[in-house]
Amino acid sequence: MASSRRTFARALEAELRLVEHAVLLVAAGGAPRVVVANLRYGRVIAEPASTFARSQGVSLALLPTATPGRLDFAASQLEEDASKPAMPATASNVPPA
Numbered sequence: 001m002a003s004s005r006r007t008f009a010r011a012l013e014a015e016l017r018l019v020e021h022a023v024l025l026v027a028a029g030g031a032p033r034v035v036v037a038n039l040r041y042g043r044v045i046a047e048p049a050s051t052f053a054r055s056q057g058v059s060l061a062l063l064p065t066a067t068p069g070r071l072d073f074a075a076s077q078l079e080e081d082a083s084k085p086a087m088p089a090t091a092s093n094v095p096p097a
Contacts, residue, residue: 015039019049019060022075027056033076035063042071049073 022034039045046062053060053075063072 012041012044015041016045016049019045019073019075020052022073023049023053023056023058023060026058026075026077033074035072035074037072038065038067038070039073040070042073046071 018036018039022036025031025034042062050060057078059076059078061074061076063074065072
């Protein structure tokens, strides 16, 4: 049981790191928009990922996928998103599985 908890914790950390790296790439000006696709634990990491994105001055939106229970995260420059409606990354507006 402890092993499965460690595996779950590592998987969460890995997915959060992917999103954080996408945010940092956008924040540094390396790309105007980066999508991290098909995350298994997107619902769980939505709040900390959104908090991190805001701290970097980056917009983070959740995008539904064709696979139930999976989510995509789109990190983009704030100026680019001003004209487009985006769903902010919060646990309360995550589409159901």
